[in-house]
Amino acid sequence: SKYEYVKSFERDDSLLPNTWLVVRLDGKGFHKFSAAHNFEKPNDKNALDLMNQCATAVMNEINDIVLGYGESDEYRKILTTIVSLFSSNYVFHWKHYFPAKELLYPPSFDGRVILYPSDDNLRDYLSWRQADCHINNLYNTCFWALVHSGKTKSEADDILRGTVSKEKNELLFSNFNINYNKLPEMYRKGSVLIREEIEVTTVNEQGIEKTRQKKTVIVLHTDIIGEKFWKDHPEIEIIIVLNK
Amino acid sequence: SKYEYVKSFERDDSLLPNTWLVVRLDGKGFHKFSAAHNFEKPNDKNALDLMNQCATAVMNEINDIVLGYGESDEYRKILTTIVSLFSSNYVFHWKHYFPAKELLYPPSFDGRVILYPSDDNLRDYLSWRQADCHINNLYNTCFWALVHSGKTKSEADDILRGTVSKEKNELLFSNFNINYNKLPEMYRKGSVLIREEIEVTTVNEQGIEKTRQKKTVIVLHTDIIGEKFWKDHPEIEIIIVLNK
Amino acid sequence: SKYEYVKSFERDDSLLPNTWLVVRLDGKGFHKFSAAHNFEKPNDKNALDLMNQCATAVMNEINDIVLGYGESDEYRKILTTIVSLFSSNYVFHWKHYFPAKELLYPPSFDGRVILYPSDDNLRDYLSWRQADCHINNLYNTCFWALVHSGKTKSEADDILRGTVSKEKNELLFSNFNINYNKLPEMYRKGSVLIREEIEVTTVNEQGIEKTRQKKTVIVLHTDIIGEKFWKDHPEIEIIIVLNK
């Protein structure tokens, strides 16, 4: 039709090949959202598990996405499909993680694509996120321990202002008998999702066992700043890190 | 931290000011999705109402979005937040439109932003979509009438191949006694969502009536190719058109 | 060859259709360049005429460029070809405008493309440049009058700091007997190049006169902020403004 020329206003925004593609999501107004749904402070295990479930779903679709849009590998399709999938999974799986809590309104996320040319850039990106997770969690752990013990939020902020990590660790230990390093790794390190070959054993109708390798998404809560993780997983293709 | 430099790899992709910003969503694998959920053919009223509900939710948030990201007006944030909101609303409101039907898996959408410099470009874009809606719906109405009457899908395709609109109208009328122009406008014209001032009357505690103007999202199924719509709505700011 | 895949790393950067395309050039290190070549202060007529000559040459090629790259209308080709042409013309025509002065080293220019969606945006852009030209030229005229009369550069700066236009006009008139509004329009308004139909009369071998219309580039030094210019030239396609 004579209107079809408008299609020519679409711009091509394909991504530079041979770079690491990072997609970063950020909940919109999640302070309000986590307050509205009474998430436990400083960490709500179910809320974090739900996020990991969404990330797992994205990773299970992501081969499809990459396959489906492989030739054009367009920025917008990869980015928007991931954001969309993450969002619909969040609502879809909510009731499993919060059986007793109704979802009050649909949440949303913004997303961005960032390209990293070298392996070192990617590792530095992931280290940045994990270091950030540690700093935030240590602060939040202290903050909510103080608030739960009766301080107001602004008193808690005042007490923590200017303190270094060592002081925060001591505060937790001497005031609340919390050994920070004993807290669950999920809270301290965030979550890393990778695809790994695992052995799967099935028994067929004749009762014969069969073992084969299968790629599965696994969720780790482990240090990714040091060398060990990278020596153990030299062949990582796709990785997702969540630290809130 | 020494890792923070990785933030500098993010690219600015702000949008050209003073242009019409169109966001276009497309369901991923919706052929399969609509089959899996047994949507009525050629049009499932509930499925379309659910889409309109999602679009309404996006429009109700969109002022916020535009406000919130107004200064930076970044491409990715507007686009990804809209896609995210639409997706989570789809799952959130599913049970209202399909109380008897379980949502089998979370759907997803891809999205794109297109900029149109002039009012005429925007009108041509919307006309393109509405003309497309008409062509598709006329075809689908014939196709499913034939299939419901006992033809196979490939027979139906063969019968329709090469026919012009007039012939399709006649086929519907003489074979199925369907007057195409009497079918619901939602199916033939798609849906247009605009924000309009409507009069709202409230009664306060003293029983006194108060009437005020309030901006509300309304859903229209009307011609937007001709002049009339644009004369009636000269001040449209934000508009969403859905035609599947 | 197996190396050819590297071509796929080139990104498409085509421009949004239906917008005004402005290309803006800026001499690199032209303070030093104009000092090295002893340009007259505050304005060197030959240096400005040379710039206009280069712009004319670009405009004479520009139909070709737009024609040649019309389908792809790629950003880089239009931009870089214009910058390249302007630069080589500058060196090529130097000796015509400065017959007694050797070009000491090859100058260079950076260039940028800016898109303006509406006619008003374009007019505002051009008004911005012409207003800038006026402000700069008034200042420079005062500055160099003071310096030529024996002040040092920093004394001249001190005298002018904080003065408004009216005070600068008075300073010129009372101290140097210069009526600023009588100075050549090229210095006060900059140059605008447009293509205009002019009548060309030729005499053939039989001595018969023949008159025809021909599109020619003309250089104007006139106000483009007010309405008059735009009423007189409603059909401008390509325009170049130089104001230093």
Add this chain to the structure above:
Amino acid sequence: SKYEYVKSFERDDSLLPNTWLVVRLDGKGFHKFSAAHNFEKPNDKNALDLMNQCATAVMNEINDIVLGYGESDEYRKILTTIVSLFSSNYVFHWKHYFPAKELLYPPSFDGRVILYPSDDNLRDYLSWRQADCHINNLYNTCFWALVHSGKTKSEADDILRGTVSKEKNELLFSNFNINYNKLPEMYRKGSVLIREEIEVTTVNEQGIEKTRQKKTVIVLHTDIIGEKFWKDHPEIEIIIVLNK
């Protein structure tokens, strides 16, 4: 001023950090240009030396450019300044390489920036250009040998159509007694410009010799596809390859 808002329409197009930045220039209408100036076929030594001179000039400025625009490292500035410098140098140095030949009109070049994330991508890019140079030059050498011996251009094309390298080498040897591998390397390999530390010895006023290292641009005509070049020059920062 109220017009200044138009500056906000400029888009940021900074380049992805930590990638190899390749700038590729292409003469506009150089078939016509080389015909108009009677360049020797298949290779005009002066024309190639002039190109190398321009590339050298760009490399001598390029530290400045990178320094000057280092923070913003904007796409357009690096690209357009290089194109501009190359163009003005071409006209500036013309008379040195063609003292007896007048430059008839100013030439122009288009330019593009391409980013390569890995060292291997860069090497493949350079290998692609050098392989291309070889293929073109072998063909052109045969073509012009045939034309100079009295064939028409279309006869020459017919003879060469479908021949492989070995056949072209034999044609040159048996018909024209040309050993292709003995032709100047500049024609067969193109030119590579690198910056190298060389020893410079100066004698001061007291007659005392002083030797120091100095970074200088040198022009090589050598294989860059194999390992040797890269072993000999592990620390290349900036490289320009010209092969026509």
